[in-house]
Amino acid sequence: MLRSSVETATQSSQFGNICLMIDFAFRPYCNDDFQACIDIFDANCPEYLAVIERQDYEKFLEDPPKSYEVCEVGGQVIGVFGLSGDSKIEKRLDWIMVGTKAQGMGVGARIMERVIHQGRKSNTRKVGLATSQKVAPFFEKYGATTISITKDGWALGLDRVDMVLPL
Numbered sequence: 679m680l681r682s683s684v685e686t687a688t689q690s691s692q693f694g695n696i697c698l699m700i701d702f703a704f705r706p707y708c709n710d711d712f713q714a715c716i717d718i719f720d721a722n723c724p725e726y727l728a729v730i731e732r733q734d735y736e737k738f739l740e741d742p743p744k745s746y747e748v749c750e751v752g753g754q755v756i757g758v759f760g761l762s763g764d765s766k767i768e769k770r771l772d773w774i775m776v777g778t779k780a781q782g783m784g785v786g787a788r789i790m791e792r793v794i795h796q797g798r799k800s801n802t803r804k805v806g807l808a809t810s811q812k813v814a815p816f817f818e819k820y821g822a823t824t825i826s827i828t829k830d831g832w833a834l835g836l837d838r839v840d841m842v843l844p845l
């Protein structure tokens with residue numbers, strides 16, 4: 679991996695009186711990341727992601743859009759996401775996930791900053807995404823609004839929530 683294709687950022691996370699400085703590095707997904715990404719999926723399944731989605735994710739990883747990225751800390755993949763789509767006006771946010779052990783430390787926030795930055799840079803007007811009722815409030819924090827809700831759309835107790843994020 680060329681160093682120039684790695685972008686780093688530092689996040690300060692507050693845990694009680696302890697402040698941790700975490701160095702994130704974003705880089706494009708490569709085939710060697712397959713298992714790490716599947717592990718992140720499995721850790722979030724079935725709480726946030728449905729068992730039936732696993733095959734779809736495996737297929738997605740076999741031929742992911744070039745824009746799919748991983749977020750690393752200390753050489754370990756802890757998050758993934760990607761903006762895809764040929765339309766200049768509208769893009770799609772693909773498979774955004776953070777490993778369960780890294781959740782709550784600001785990784786998702788850094789990913790969303792990056793999504794918004796990348797989208798605006800390419801003059802995208804809106805980003806479509808599909809999530810569940812458990813994570814929809816996370817996307818609302820960044821301005822996304824709900825378009826439709828399908829009760830039990832992913833699995834029993836896990837509704838499908840389609841959202842759009844205007845940029």
Ligand SMILES: CC(C)(COP(=O)(O)OP(=O)(O)OC[C@H]1O[C@@H](n2cnc3c(N)ncnc32)[C@H](O)[C@@H]1OP(=O)(O)O)[C@@H](O)C(=O)NCCC(=O)NCCS
Nearest residue numbers: 726774775776781782783784785786787809812813815816
């Ligand atoms: C949703 C997800 C990406 C958030 O990542 P994270 O690293 O835990 O998020 P952060 O720690 O950066 O949190 C950023 C903010 O969002 C809030 N937040 C995080 N998850 C949330 C949720 N499920 N609902 C509401 N708010 C949430 C945090 O409290 C924090 O708020 P603050 O800025 O007021 O302190 C992560 O929980 C995840 O991977 N979930 C499972 C996979 C999934 O369902 N992905 C979406 C569809 S593919």
